[in-house]
Amino acid sequence: MHLKLRSGMKVADLGAGTGHYARAAAAVVGRDGRVYAIDVQENVLKHASLNMPPHGHGVVSYVWGDIEQLGGTKLQSGALDAVILANALFQIADREGLVAEVKRILKPGFGKLLVVDWAGSYGGVGPAPEHVVTEHAAEELFIGAGFHKEQAFRGGPHHYGLVFLAP
DSSP: SSOOOOOEEEEEEOOOOOOHHHHHHHHHHHHTTTEEEEESSSSHHHHHHHHGGGGGTTTTTEEEEEEETTTTTTOOTTTTEEEEEEOOOGGOOOOOHHHHHHHBBTTTTOEEEEEESSSBBBBTBSSSSGGOOOOOHHHHHHTTTOOOOEEEEEEEESEEEEEEEEO
16 A cells, blocks of 8 residues: 555565565556565465465565575566555564665665564563664664655554655
């Protein structure tokens, strides 16, 4: 909805985990599109592939890669219409590396980035307080790298959402 995905688009779900966002994107981009579910944990990707509904077969590719490293996603430069980074930013050690990789794989001036992350620490639900990346800090991170903020929204009671346009 916030990314305005449509049939035929190429999308990456970075830090895909169980593949929730990859499944949703696959349902929209369809057989003419492609979704790349990328995670550093190979066993998590295997689980995600086993739980992919039929509409995702042949649409979603599972990539064992490092999203914090330039070239770590193994995707071509400027190849993607959209990137989804959901519930992952708080886990990233090298945020500048992540931003550089996102910038590399998105279509310049056209590609969109959706960031959804924890707005706080909620007594054992979500990240520890010292790991929370605030909405303001996320904005500064991407805007400082040349991204243009298009939209901010609440992603439920515990999450924020941001949409950026690639530089």
